[in-house]
Amino acid sequence: MRIIHSADWQIGKVFKQFGAKEETLRQARLSAIERLGVHARENDVRHVLVAGDVYDSEAPSAHTLRAPIERMKTFGDVHWHLLPGNHDPYRPEGVWDRVAQLGVPENIHLHLSPIPAMLDENAALLPAPLLRKSEFEDITAWMGAAPTPPGALRIGLAHGAVVDFGSGGEASNPIDPTRAAKAHLDYLALGDWHRTLQVGAKTWYAGTPEPDRTGGQEQGTALLVDIAGPGAPPSITRLATGTYRWVTRPERIDNEEASADLDRRLREEPDLSRLVLRLKLEGSLPLAAYGAFRRRMIDLDAAVFDLDLDEASLVARPTQADLEAIDFDGVLRRSADRLKKFVDDSSAAPDLRRRAEEALVELYLRVAGAVREEAA
Amino acid sequence: MLINALSVEGIGRFAGVARVDGFGAGVNVLAAGNEVGKSTLFKAIRACLFLRHDSKTQELRDLGSDDSQLPATVELDFDHDGRRYVIRKSFLRSPSAVLSEDGREIARAGEADKAIWDILGMAPGSGRSIEDGAFGLLWVGQGASFSAPVPGSSASSLLNSAIESEVGALVGGERARLAIDEITGEIRRNLTDSERGPRSDGPLARARERLEVWRKAEADGFAKVGALEKQFSELAQYRRRHRELTDPAAAAHMTRELMEARNKLREAQAARQEIRSLEAETSSARRALEGAAQRLRQLRETAQRVDRNRSLEADLNGALPGLLLQEEEARASLARTVEASAATESEAKELTVGEQHLGRLVAAAFRASRKDELIRRLDALERTTGSLTTIDAQLTQVRIDPETVDRLDDLDRQLASLDAQLSAAAATVAIEVGPAGAGRVRVGSLDVDGNYAAAVLAPTKITIGDLATITVTPALHPRHEARKRLDVERSALLAASGVGDAVEAHAILTRRRDLEHSRRGVFAELKGLEASDDPAKAGAAVRSELAEVRAAIDAVLTATGRAALPGQAEIDSERLGHEQRRVMLEARREKLAAARQEHQKAVEAAVVRRADVSTRLEFVRKSIAEDLVLCPDDDRAARDAALVAEVAACEATQQTKAATLVAVRQAAPDSAEIERRELRCSRLERALENHNAELMSLERDIGRLTGQIQAAGGDGVGEAYAAAQEQRQIAERECARIEERIATLQLLRDTVGDCLAEGRDRYYEPVRRHLRPYLNDLFPGAELELGDGFIIAGMKRARSESFKRLSGGTQEQIAVLVRLAMGTLLAERGGNVPIILDDALVYCDDERINMMFDALSRAARHQQLIVLTCRSRSFAPLGGNTLRVRTSDELP
Incomplete structure (x- = not known):
């Protein structure tokens, strides 16, 4: 039978x-x-x-x-x-x-x-x-x-x-x-x-x-x-019997290399256009790397059927270079320093720390990211 | 820069040459009255330094003198960076420009325009650049001192340069402002300007609207799914119940139970019907038995009654003759008594007639005594009536009445009075008749003898024989007319009364009164006869009554057969005889009446006895005849035997029926059992009806729910609900994302803004430091709060105050102090520009203006300060160099 x-x-x-x-x-x-x-x-x-x-x-x-x-x-x-x-x-x-x-x-x-x-x-x-x-x-x-x-x-x-x-x-x-x-x-x-x-x-x-x-x-x-x-x-x-693959990937990225490697590995997945991908990310990225990671994800989202990014555990960690990219001194640099201090303040509420982090990334993307993109 | 001298020609009111001199370092004051041309000179300096010489602007045209045919010329002598410059420009007509440095011409025309700008460090351009630069900041025209200084871009650059030379650059300030502007722009796309709520056309508002729409859709879907779930549940219950109700075994059981109950009920009802039938039959048999027994009793009673009546008939026949004899005897005694009574009655009638005659005679005798009285009365009436007639006849002849007599008396009195008056007034005729004339002289009809004297009241004829007739006529007098009228009236009254004079009238009146007195006496007499009203009628009545009396007496005499009326003694005698006879007759009548009554009773008793016996005999005979019809003597025994047999038969039948009834009653269910069976049947029937009704209701509900569920299924409510849930979640996430994005942007903007403000505070510190001494001159301990672009935001004393909320005078003072401080700052960094105040400090009180003078003096230590004012006395304490304007007339 x-x-x-x-x-x-x-x-x-x-x-x-x-x-x-x-x-x-x-x-x-x-x-x-x-x-x-x-x-x-x-x-x-x-x-x-x-x-x-x-x-x-x-x-x-x-x-x-x-x-x-x-x-x-x-x-x-x-x-x-x-x-x-x-x-x-x-x-x-x-x-x-x-x-x-x-x-x-x-x-x-x-x-x-x-x-x-x-x-x-x-x-x-x-x-x-x-x-x-x-x-x-x-x-x-x-x-x-x-x-x-x-x-x-x-x-x-x-x-x-x-x-x-x-x-x-x-x-x-x-x-x-x-x-x-x-x-x-x-x-x-x-x-x-x-x-x-x-x-x-x-x-x-x-x-x-x-x-x-x-x-x-x-x-x-x-x-x-x-x-x-x-x-x-x-x-x-x-x-x-299925058409689409529903994939969930927990990934950790802590630097630009890891980010690039993840991008490479994901692009090696078969039938990207039929991939429903959920990335659960953790780690911490410098602002510059984070900006690059975001751009990669925008590209990847266009490549797969659907991309769902869970960045709850991914932290943007500005480096000295990131902060200097914002400015060496002056108002914007002091603003970045202040936001970073807030992000690093473990006694602050997680939501507020997360918001400060987003604000810092936003500042970076507005001030330094744009410059770099123009330079690129 | 230090201005040394200024000359103008063809400028404003200065049609000719005018020169201002007396300039020096420090404070310079040009105090002059209104319309002297102070502001014109201020404008001339600006035009000379900043406008192209060949410019034709309205500002320049306004500056030129109206009546001058010469060009508008300005010459300014000033020191700058250790050199002395003279710039001379002619505008409007034959424009020209010449610049000399240390006495040497270095440029002309347009070159001179540019050269002076280069020297002063100004960008070439129009007046706008002047306003933007330090001159625009420090040269304060008329009315401009009230405005807080707002440095233009050039002035800001100068100030920034000055500040940065002291504290370094504010790094990133411009980028920060740009970033803030961009972030604020993005926030404002989502939020209102106050950022208290979402902008109506912004992404956040749209996201929230979508969220609300999907929440409602989800709630709607939830309700529908809930309703569907409930409908499923209800339908399942209904179907389960429907299955229970349509279970064939249960239905059969219910039907069977009902049929059994109905059968048992029918059995009980049949038994009850049989009992009722048997009860009726038993009752009928009992009634038949009772009828037969009754008839037997009646037959026997009839036979006994016939025998009894026959015995009675014989007794009655024997008693009847004796009773008839007694009756006849009683009737004879009664007849005798009746005859005696009739004789007594006849005698009584005769006595009555005699009594009646005696009575009429008595009455007639009484009326006869009345007749004499009537005759006397009639005589008196006839006599008084005759007297009255005579008096009335006499009275009718007397026509005078008392009123007429009284009137005559009154007229006589009036005439006498008038005569007396006329006599008194009239002439008097006095005649003395001599003896020869005796008898021949007549006055009127009066013969006069001897002496005659009389008043002439009327024409008086005096006849003296035939010798003469003398008529003496008195003079007319009004009293004559009155007397004449009275006399006429009196004559008429006498004629009407038929008398000749008043005496006669009085006599007639006296007679009349006598007649009236007699008449009243006659009436009094008639009244005594009760005939005062109508004596004639009263007399007629008396005569009539008298005739009746006479006729009545005659009639009595005729009736009684007497010739004359009896006397009283005779009447009394006859009356006594009648009374004695009446007593005797009454005694006899009573005795006969008692005897008659006794005899009548005896007759009636005999008749009753005889009639009773006859009646009883007749009744007995009738009863015997009737009973014999019912029970003939010859059939009596046979009938008795037949009835005895019938009674026995009925008794047997009745006993049989009663026994059957008892047997059936014992076997049949009792009433309680029947009632129980009826109740059971009703209950089961009702249960069946309920069952069917519930079944129908269930089928209706099932049909309704089925329709509803199918409709909901067709609408895909489950799918729609799931879709709405996801859409709501997406909308919530989108709202949260936008809100988080806004919060992030606000955090970023606020952080950058805070850092920018902190940097600005540090950056503006040199300005505040230069400002502080000036402020302390007027507002000890105060600090100014500066905003972007060196704008005065407020002043902090005991508390922070908005600049706009300060008084107008204080605002002007602060504005001037800020300009002085900025001028000092610029001067210390090489930007030495004179400060010119045209008609400033208008609203300062005495104390404040002295403090402001201190501040001006402080500023004048670093740079030239030129004050133009119309208040000479108020500005005298400022000291400094006094500027004078000298016109061509005053110039050497």
Whole structure:
């Protein structure tokens, strides 16, 4: 038996912080479905299991509602098994009833109740749909007593957080990590965790096919699952499905060389134009280097799909040369000295120190930076 | 620079040559009255030094004399940097310029213009550069002393040069100001000028507006999502309840329970109906039994009554004859008594007639006594009536009345009075008749004998026989007319009264009064007869009454058959006889009435007894006949037997029904049970109705919620809410970013500004140091606060005061002191420029002006000071060189 395990499509998710690029990211999530279809055909897979959160909202717009259905329709030879998750729980007249009212084709299966469904004569799917956003009981508990034909594979499909799995899950919705063993499952396909993760020998989180946040998985993936037969351990192959890579880089730069090196390394990243990059910077830079770093970042922002700079831990440390670049003496130099003294005052409030630092950089850029740029 | 002399020609009021001399180092005072031309001379110096000789400016045209045909010429003699210069310029007409140095001409025309500027260190140009430079700072024209000095760029450069030579340059000051201006500009794009709020069209205001818009959108989305969530929750509850309500097992159970309850209720109701039916039948059977028994009792009672009545009938038949006999006897006794009573009554009637006759006779006798009185009364009436008629006839003949008599008396009195008056006034006729004339002389109708004397009141004829007739006519007098009128009136009154004179009138009046007295006596008599009103009528009435009396007596006599009325004794005798007879008859009548009453009662009692027996006999016979109809003697036994049998049958039926009723009652549910079953049925029916109503309500609610949820879903509220949340976060970050940027810029600007101010304080210290002695002359301990460009911002004494808030006089004094200090500063650094004050210190009081003189004297130690004033006496204490203006007439 060969299936593709996917989850957390979250179609309709908004990306307003990306401004005009938002629609591109929304389309990328739909493209991931097509990529799943292609993978299915290429790997001779008839069933794609989606372990919850197909939609990002219980009340998506009519266009958002139809968009994934239309993508799946184009792969009529592939059976798509959709499961309500905590973002789109099944509730009467909710998003799934709206989908049903659209008139879904035969290759799209909505598993809206915990009832076993036969994938074929040798495999049974045990879906555990969420009927509300937050369940306090393990919704997979019923799987242990669920009857399936003798000799048939038992494949569980659920959305939730594995108990004691940590704080990464989005909702309580606890799932016993030993559910696969307890319910004699040959594979338990889970969703909710936006990162591909193996929980047990037969229990996996597929991750999202298109990342939607930094700090999660960088590349959108799905799992190609091969199960030789009842009781056999599944064979897992990761499939790339995402368009954009969401990368978070913690970096430390303390001088011009480090700044230049960072710039060089980042530019060596593949597919820069599809990189959603978040830089968490720390360190301290001379003002001159800081000015140069800013210019590099402006250039890099134009090179990548999106650049998010977190400079909270990056400090501008003016050197003697920086201060002399402002002036050797006189009003502006005294102003710079005063601001520097404020920045260096550890007893001052961090916000005010940060503001003084910004003011110092501003002074530098206005007085010395402009001169240097002109000179350059 | 030290000015030595000034000459002008064709300048202002100086059409001819005028020279000012007496200049020296230190203080120079030109004190002259108004319109002497002090300010003109001041302008002439400025023009000579700073204007091109061929200039045609309005300033120059104003400077030229109106009536001068000569060019406007100014010649200035001055020392500078150890050399003596004389510059002479002619303007407007035949312009020229000549500059000599130490007595040697060194330049002419335009070269001379430029040369003098070079010597004085001024940039070539117009008057504007003069104002910008030290001369503009230190040469204070008329009215300009009130303004605080604001050094132009050139003057500032000079001052800066002077300061920097002492304290060094203020490094970066200009860059700092530029940076502050730029930063302030960026801040002002976001904030208002006061920086208290965002500028309405600035980025911060727009960002905040966007944030507000998205906050509202987020709140709206949140509300919608919340509402949707609530709707989902409600819908789930409704659907769960709907499932419960539509559960077939529950519905069947409810229906079955209701059917069972209804069946049990119907059974109970049927049992109750059967009991009621049985109760009715039992009651009917009981009534039938009672009817049969009743009829049996009645039959037997009828038979007994027939037997009893037959016995009674026999008794009554036996008693009836005796009763009839008693009745006849009683009736006979009664008839006898009636006859005796009738005889007594007849006798009583006769007695009554006799009594009546006697009564009429008594009345007639009484009326007969009245007849005599009537006759006397009639006689008196006829006599008095006759007297009255006679008196009235006599009175009608008397026409005079008392008023007429009184009037006649009055007229006589008036006539006598008039006659007396006329006599007194009239002539008197006196005749003495001689014997021969005796009898022949007549006065009027009066024969005169002897002596005659009379007043002539009217024409009087005196006839003397036939000898003569003499008429004596008195003269007319008004009293004659009056007398005549009175006489006429009197005659008319006498004629009307039918008398000849007043005496007769009085006699007639006396008679009239006698007749009236008699008449009143007759009336008094008639009044006594009660006939004063109408004696004739009273007489007629008496005569009528008299006739009636007579007729009545005649009628009584006729009725009683008597010839004459009896006397009183006869009447009394007859009356006594009648009374005795009446007593006897009354006694007999009472006795007969008692007997008659007794007999009547006996008859009535006999009749009652006989009638009672007859009635009872008739009733008994009727009763027997009726009872025999109901119970014939020959059918009595058969009927009795049949009724006895019927009673027995009814009794049996009634007992059967009662037993059945008891049995059914014991088996049927009691009323409490029936009521319980009814309540149960009602409850279950109501529960079913509620169930159906709730189901309908639920379906309506489900339909409504479904519509709402579908509508919300179609609107994509979840997606819209998420978008609004992110937009709000972005807007918040943008606001925070701008605000932080503004705060950073403000910090930077304030820091640079503070540093600039500190540097400026140090930089301006030389100015303040030079100013301090001057200030101390007037304001001990005071410090001036200088702003950018050497502007006087304020003065600090006990506290800081804004320059603009100081009095006008103090402002002028400070302004002059600042110029003096700046002049000193420049002079010490080689920029020795004379200070010229034209009509300054106008508002100084006596104390202050002396202090200002001290300050001026202090300044004059470093440079030449020229004071132009119109207040000679006030400025006398200033001392110094006295300048004089000498015109061509005064010049040698």
